[in-house]
Amino acid sequence: MASIPFDQRDGVIWYNGRLCPWAETKIHVLSHGLHYASSVFEGERVYGGTVYKLREHTERLIYSANVLGFSLPYSADQIDAAHAEVLAASGITDGYVRPVAWRGSEMMGVSAQQNSIHLAIAAWEWPSYFSPEARMAGIRLRISDWRRPDPRTAPVHAKAAGLYMICTLSKHKAESEGYHDALMLDWRGQVAEATGANIFLLIDGKLHTPKPDCFLDGITRRTVIGLARARGLEVIERAILPEEFAQADEVFLTGTAAEVTPVGEIGPYKFTPGQVCQAMIADYDAEVRRPVATPSTAAVA
Numbered sequence: 300m301a302s303i304p305f306d307q308r309d310g311v312i313w314y315n316g317r318l319c320p321w322a323e324t325k326i327h328v329l330s331h332g333l334h335y336a337s338s339v340f341e342g343e344r345v346y347g348g349t350v351y352k353l354r355e356h357t358e359r360l361i362y363s364a365n366v367l368g369f370s371l372p373y374s375a376d377q378i379d380a381a382h383a384e385v386l387a388a389s390g391i392t393d394g395y396v397r398p399v400a401w402r403g404s405e406m407m408g409v410s411a412q413q414n415s416i417h418l419a420i421a422a423w424e425w426p427s428y429f430s431p432e433a434r435m436a437g438i439r440l441r442i443s444d445w446r447r448p449d450p451r452t453a454p455v456h457a458k459a460a461g462l463y464m465i466c467t468l469s470k471h472k473a474e475s476e477g478y479h480d481a482l483m484l485d486w487r488g489q490v491a492e493a494t495g496a497n498i499f500l501l502i503d504g505k506l507h508t509p510k511p512d513c514f515l516d517g518i519t520r521r522t523v524i525g526l527a528r529a530r531g532l533e534v535i536e537r538a539i540l541p542e543e544f545a546q547a548d549e550v551f552l553t554g555t556a557a558e559v560t561p562v563g564e565i566g567p568y569k570f571t572p573g574q575v576c577q578a579m580i581a582d583y584d585a586e587v588r589r590p591v592a593t594p595s596t597a598a599v600a
């Protein structure tokens with residue numbers, strides 16, 4: 300089924316404080332965010348009507364904006380309340396939420412000290428990032444020619460739109476060669492992350508994952524580390540070289556969109572998704588669907 304273009308859907312988008320008809324929610328072509336990538340965003344999932352770890356996402360959005368030198372004109376409480384408005388108006392119980400903040404149009408040049416800051420929040424129904432068949436088989440990753448930058452080169456811990464240029468370049472190249480996604484090394488040649496997800500390797504019964512010193516320390520990554528340790532699995536955060544894929548028995552990706560996605564192939568290296576992939580998929584699934592106590596139910600308990 301051809302998907303409906305994202306600017307032509309029905310529904311509402313929360314835009315600068317109010318709900319607007321989806322197809323009419325537009326920005327001016329001379330927006331700083333568009334020309335100079337002064338834009339930050341979040342990717343969130345709704346499970347059973349609740350955004351998983353909403354406050355962590357909201358805090359990261361505020362942090363990312365601050366790293367890019369601007370402040371959102373809304374508090375974390377207001378942003379969370381705006382999410383509730385969008386979800387109530389759209390009736391989405393299982394889907395994806397995309398808050399995005401950017402500099403507007405008052406100044407058009409590298410300097411944009413006077414520009415207003417805008418915030419929009421859209422939500423839509425969204426199934427698994429990768430198809431169920433691809434997940435079961437383990438997805439195929441191409442090792443990208445592009446690398447994650449040195450933290451002295453770019454604000455690597457912000458979820459900033461500009462950093463995704465490298466991801467799109469990498470993913471397009473991978474897809475053009477029949478892969479599902481790309482695995483990016485960092486500026487030193489160490490394993491970094493996929494284009495929208497972090498990576499874990501099972502070596503000798505222990506989970507190894509790169510230290511997030513020049514890429515996003517994913518909320519899912521941190522959740523999965525906690526779940527793995529709760530299962531008694533040792534998790535080691537360290538520098539990992541691509542040659543070490545030869546020793547890995549299982550590999551999986553983690554991310555809000557990807558959830559836990561087994562990997563079957565990275566360049567010349569092959570893996571068979573096994574018990575640890577299955578266990579982490581099951582644990583993550585149970586975790587995100589765990590009922591969350593609301594203030595009223597908590598008061599009764």
Ligand SMILES: Cc1ncc(COP(=O)(O)O)c(C=O)c1O
Pocket residue numbers: 342466492493494495496497514515516517518519520553554555556
């Ligand atoms: C480049 C990149 N790395 C990692 C992640 C995983 O982060 P999270 O688990 O917070 O979604 C994402 C997704 O937001 C991403 O875009």
